Amino acid sequence: MGRIAITRETIKAQTVTAMKKMGTFAPEYEPIIEIYAGLREQYNRLSAEYSAGKSYHYATPTADGGAKKSPLSMTIESLRKDILLYSDRLMLNPRPEPMPQGETQKIQTGGGAEGWPVGRRSVFPAGQRSWSTWTPS
Structure with a gap:
């Protein structure tokens, strides 16, 4: 698919191209594609921030001695789920x-x-x- 798309417009263009190649594109999908591109842009930005930042940890200790996921980790996980849902709706995931x-x-x-x-x-x-x-046999 080439280099990683980093802007909303690039992601949207790549998504439309992929959908046209698979024969699943219709103009009615434009609003959903816009949301999908925004989610992927946000995910790429937060993932880069997470991997570059030394202060961000997967889990943070709590007062009672346990651990809870950091807000950034929870946001990234939520974005992954949303991206999967939207990519499924846009028929970007292969199916048998x-x-x-x-x-x-x-x-x-x-x-x-x-x-x-x-x-x-x-x-x-x-x-x-x-x-x-x-x-x-």
């Missing part, structure tokens, strides 16, 4: 293509732990109701 109705996925073996099947869907072999008696 849905399988056509009535088809089942073939079981792949060897990729999981101890030869267990891996894949998007688990389909029991013919005549079985669970994986407890399944053995790889």
Whole structure:
């Protein structure tokens, strides 16, 4: 994607370009893209401030001997969640293509732990109701 976008306008332009490339852009998304760009700009600025500042710690001690997250850490975490939510709404996160109705996925073996099947869907072999008696062939 090139260098890191640091301004709201740059982030907005990159987001629109990415959406057009995926075929998901529509002018109606402009207000949401504006908010998303603002969140990412804020996140980049606060993350740089957090990593550059020696006075910012992840947790600060409390009077009762415990620890609580610093306000900057909590803000960054909140921004991450919001960015994920908005990027999901803007369809920027990849998703697996849905399988056509009535088809089942073939079981792949060897990729999981101890030869267990891996894949998007688990389909029991013919005549079985669970994986407890399944053995790889």
